[in-house]
Amino acid sequence: MVVNxxxxLDEVRGWPATVDLxxxxxxxxxxxxxxxALVKRGEAxxxxxxxxxxxxxTASLVRLLEAA
Incomplete structure (x- = not known):
């Protein structure tokens, strides 16, 4: 995967309320x-x-990315 x-973060903010894994x-x-694997172990x-x-x-994903 290429970083590009x-x-x-702005694109993620525009995603639907939930997204697939x-x-x-x-x-x-x-x-x-x-x-x-993270989800299965309860560590997501x-x-x-x-x-x-x-x-x-998605909101939880945005919060995590904002904190990074």
Whole structure:
């Protein structure tokens, strides 16, 4: 992955209220498999909703990125 492929904070702010784990992983600069492993262990640094398919709350993602 090239750093230029990462979304900007402003782009993430414009995302829907929730996003899939793959998109959240992209914003965090980690792999999809790393994201799934964090969620499975209950160690995800963002709020994850589980309604059959797991979704990341975009607002929690933005807060984490703002704090970085």
């Amino acid at each position: 492929d990462l979304p900007t 793959t998109r959240a992983a992209l914003a965090l600069g980690i792999s999809r498999s790393q994201m799934y 640094p963002v709020r994850v909703l589980d309604y059959g398919a797991k979704r990341v709350v």
